[in-house]
Structure formats: structure tokens, C-alpha cells
Amino acid sequence: MSRKLHARRIEGIDKNIWVEFSQLAADYKAVNLGQGFPDFSPPHFIQEAFCKALNGGFSKHQYTRAFGHPNLVKILAKFFSRIVGREIDPMEDILVSVGAYQALFCTFQALIDEGDEVIIVEPFFDCYQPMVMMAGGTTCLLDLRLKEGCGPVLSSADWVLSPEELASKFSPRTKAIVINTPNNPLGKVYQQEELHMIADLCIKHDVICISDEVYEWLTYDGTKHVKIASLPGMWERTVTIGSAGKTFSATGWKVGWAMGPGHILKHLKTVHQNSVYHCATAAQEAVAVGFQREYDVFGTEGSYFQQLPKHLHEKRLRLADCLKSVGLKPVLPQGGYFMIADISNLNVDLADPSTKDEPYDYRFVKWLIKEKGLATIPVSAFFSPEHKDEFQKYIRFCFVKEDSTLQAAEDILRQWSDSK
Ligand SMILES: Cc1ncc(COP(=O)(O)O)c(CNOCC(=O)O)c1O
Numbered sequence: 477m478s479r480k481l482h483a484r485r486i487e488g489i490d491k492n493i494w495v496e497f498s499q500l501a502a503d504y505k506a507v508n509l510g511q512g513f514p515d516f517s518p519p520h521f522i523q524e525a526f527c528k529a530l531n532g533g534f535s536k537h538q539y540t541r542a543f544g545h546p547n548l549v550k551i552l553a554k555f556f557s558r559i560v561g562r563e564i565d566p567m568e569d570i571l572v573s574v575g576a577y578q579a580l581f582c583t584f585q586a587l588i589d590e591g592d593e594v595i596i597v598e599p600f601f602d603c604y605q606p607m608v609m610m611a612g613g614t615t616c617l618l619d620l621r622l623k624e625g626c627g628p629v630l631s632s633a634d635w636v637l638s639p640e641e642l643a644s645k646f647s648p649r650t651k652a653i654v655i656n657t658p659n660n661p662l663g664k665v666y667q668q669e670e671l672h673m674i675a676d677l678c679i680k681h682d683v684i685c686i687s688d689e690v691y692e693w694l695t696y697d698g699t700k701h702v703k704i705a706s707l708p709g710m711w712e713r714t715v716t717i718g719s720a721g722k723t724f725s726a727t728g729w730k731v732g733w734a735m736g737p738g739h740i741l742k743h744l745k746t747v748h749q750n751s752v753y754h755c756a757t758a759a760q761e762a763v764a765v766g767f768q769r770e771y772d773v774f775g776t777e778g779s780y781f782q783q784l785p786k787h788l789h790e791k792r793l794r795l796a797d798c799l800k801s802v803g804l805k806p807v808l809p810q811g812g813y814f815m816i817a818d819i820s821n822l823n824v825d826l827a828d829p830s831t832k833d834e835p836y837d838y839r840f841v842k843w844l845i846k847e848k849g850l851a852t853i854p855v856s857a858f859f860s861p862e863h864k865d866e867f868q869k870y871i872r873f874c875f876v877k878e879d880s881t882l883q884a885a886e887d888i889l890r891q892w893s894d895s896k
Pocket residue numbers: 494510511512513574575576577578601656659660688690718719720721722727730731732
């Protein structure tokens with residue numbers, strides 16, 4: 477066929493970090509600290525809820541309400557009304573999606589037009605920029621910067637927004653700003669004053685805030701997660717993105733949601749009903765049961781939302797100690813699943829000719845997979861093409877893994893370090 481096949485909207489966004497590196501990790505049977513998914517099962521109560529749904533009669537095997545299974549949207553509204561301090565309408569203010577990915581896609585497709593600018597804070601979860609481009613928008617990039625006078629052990633809190641630089645990115649063409657807190661890959665948790673700074677500018681310039689909060693329950697050392705939608709004047713202009721996969725360690729179920737005022741959500745629903753239309757009924761029922769349980773035990777030791785961060789806290793410190801012991805410089809995350817580490821101290825002969833034109837961190841990660849059998853993710857993948865070169869000396873480790881997996885990774889790193 478001689479005619480051009482692909483649509484203009486997908487030009488330049490065909491490469492995907494997850495497709496490339498997950499395949500490489502599988503091909504080399506590497507210990508996988510790469511893609512962000514637990515290598516353990518969801519908690520029993522939600523597995524049992526899924527089994528009960530599957531054996532709960534025909535209706536859980538058939539279509540349910542397009543914008544979200546009634547049991548799920550009702551408990552999501554009830555649960556998060558208590559968090560944001562306002563009444564959330566389950567039928568108007570929530571769209572259940574195929575993971576947070578689809579909630580993000582519906583948001584950009586529904587709200588961004590040709591010529592609209594979207595402010596994205598770097599480093600960012602890689603799909604934001606391609607999704608803005610597919611919607612016809614333009615990205616306006618803003619870097620988190622390492623603040624002056626950081627201590628010897630870096631924390632994600634050391635990366636901050638410049639108030640002046642942030643303000644300078646807002647223009648009459650700015651339609652939205654995307655924030656992700658806790659942040660992937662850095663693990664930064666935006667503090668109240670930073671969120672107020674963003675909120676003030678959104679209100680001043682009449683801009684939508686898209687707040688990706690999929691790691692909302694995973695904060696450490698007493699760090700508090702604040703929902704920007706709960707700040708004065710922000711509910712009306714914020715789309716909050718959530719993920720049952722990250723909330724209940726069930727990434728394969730692909731249940732997520734967008735939450736916000738009905739006058740915005742109605743447009744996301746238009747995209748949803750003209751694309752995916754519907755999410756898995758049984759999985760939604762199981763997530764609804766999970767949230768009802770968590771509603772009943774919220775804030776107590778029995779809550780999974782308390783237990784998981786406690787469980788991951790130890791893993792996070794153990795990984796940081798291991799990385800430091802082999803000459804890497806970890807950045808301790810305030811939240812999330814991931815820890816980045818500076819690899820600039822390591823002199824490795826990256827002789828593989830097949831990767832010579834790739835960024836240094838890509839080449840290093842491929843070498844680590846192929847030669848040492850350990851999978852991680854290059855952090856320049858979380859930067860725009862325009863800024864990739866400035867951030868090629870970090871790699872990302874995922875620590876939401878069984879202790880045996882972390883031990884296997886440590887053994888590889890220590891053997892390598894001893895042999896240098
Ligand atoms: C910030 C963020 N938003 C959204 C999502 C997607 O969430 P869901 O799985 O619910 O679609 C993810 C999942 N990331 O997983 C890939 C990785 O970083 O290793 C995410 O990190």
C-alpha cells in the first residue's frame with residue numbers, strides 16, 4: 477500500500493519505555509526492579525471479594541453501568557468525600573476507567589484542544605507528553621530543581637519548584653497543569669505550600685489541574701499526602717486520578733478512576749462512552765468491597781492503607797543501604813514505589829555497539845540487564861526529548877517487591893561491586 481497509513485497525531489510517540497524494557501528483562505530473565513508492579517498478591521480480603529464476585533451470579537459477568545459500577549462509584553464517593561471534605565456525587569463526579577492510564581487519556585482527550593498548552597513538571601510519568609500531543613496540545617515543560625545546600629544523602633524533598641519559573645509558564649494559552657504526587661520516578665510528595673502556589677496560579681489564570689495521585693497511600697517518615705482538590709477554590713477545576721492497581725497491589729486488574737466536578741467529568745465521560753465504554757464488572761465489584769472495608773477500618777492498624785506503606789518502608793531503607801554500599805547515590809523517596817540513584821560514580825565499559833547512540837542511562841540499564849541480570853529503568857525516560865540529555869546519570873529501582881527479590885538484586889550488586 478503506497479499511501480501514508482498512520483495518523484499524524486501518533487507521529488514521534490511510537491517508542492514506549494515499558495514495552496522495551498519489560499521485554500528485555502523477560503528475554504534475559506533478569507531480577508526485575510524495573511516496571512512498577514508488586515511481585516506479591518493483593519490482600520486476601522480483596523482476592524476473596526473478586527472470587528465472590530465471580531461466583532455471585534450472572535450480573536457480575538455482564539455489562540454494568542458505563543461510567544462505573546454503582547457499588548464502586550458509591551463507595552468511592554463516600555470514601556473520598558471524607559478525605560476532601562465535601563460531598564462527592566457518585567453519579568456525576570466519578571468516572572471509573574481501565575486503570576489510571578485510561579482516566580488520564582480521557583482527561584487529555586476531553587479537555588485539550590489544538591493550540592492549548594499543558595504545563596508538565598519534569599520528571600514526569602512518561603505517558604503525559606504523548607497523551608497531550610495525541611490530543612493536539614502543546615507541552616510547556618517545567619523542571620523540578622535540586623535546591624541549594626542539600627545534605628550528603630539526597631531526598632526527593634530536595635527537588636523543588638521555582639516559584640518564579642512556575643509562574644512564568646502560565647500564559648493565556650495554558651489550559652492545564654499536570655502534577656503527580658507522590659511523584660514517579662522521584663518519589664517527591666508535594667507539600668501544602670507548594671500545592672497552594674500551584675493552586676493560586678490555576679485560579680488566577682483559570683487553568684485546570686490534573687492531579688495524578690495513584691500512589692496516594694504510599695508515603696513514608698510521617699510525610700503527609702495532600703489532595704490539591706481539597707484546597708480552597710480547587711475542587712471546581714481539578715481532575716484527580718486514582719488507581720486501584722496501586723491502591724490494592726492489583727495492577728493487573730486495571731481499575732482506575734477520574735474524580736472531579738460534574739461539569740468537567742461529563743466531558744471525560746463523552747470520551748469514555750465513545751472509546752472503551754465500560755470496565756470489568758467483577759473487578760469493579762471487588763474494588764468496591766475493598767474500599768468499603770477500608771472505609772470501615774480507616775486510620776486503624778487494620779487498614780491496608782496503613783499496612784502497605786509500613787511494609788514498603790523497610791524495603792525502601794534496605795534498598796537505599798544496599799545502593800550506598802555499592803557506590804550508588806540513592807535519592808530517598810518521600811513516597812511511591814520507586815527510588816532513583818545516581819550512577820555517575822560507576823565507570824562501566826558500555827561497549828555494546830547496538831546502544832551507542834542512546835542516552836547513557838539507557839545504555840547502562842541495558843548493560844545491567846544483559847551482563848548482570850538486574851532490570852531497572854533509565855530516568856531520562858521520564859524527561860521530554862528536549863531535556864533528556866540533562867538527566868542521564870540516574871536509574872530507577874522499584875522496591876515494591878518480595879524480600880527474596882530485593883535480596884537477589886542486592887546479591888547481584890554486591891558481587892559486581894566486589895569484583896570491580
Ligand atoms: C504516576 C502514574 N500514573 C499512572 C499510572 C498507571 O496506573 P494504572 O496501572 O492504574 O493504569 C502509573 C503506573 N506506573 O507504572 C509503570 C511504572 O512507572 O513502572 C503511574 O506511575
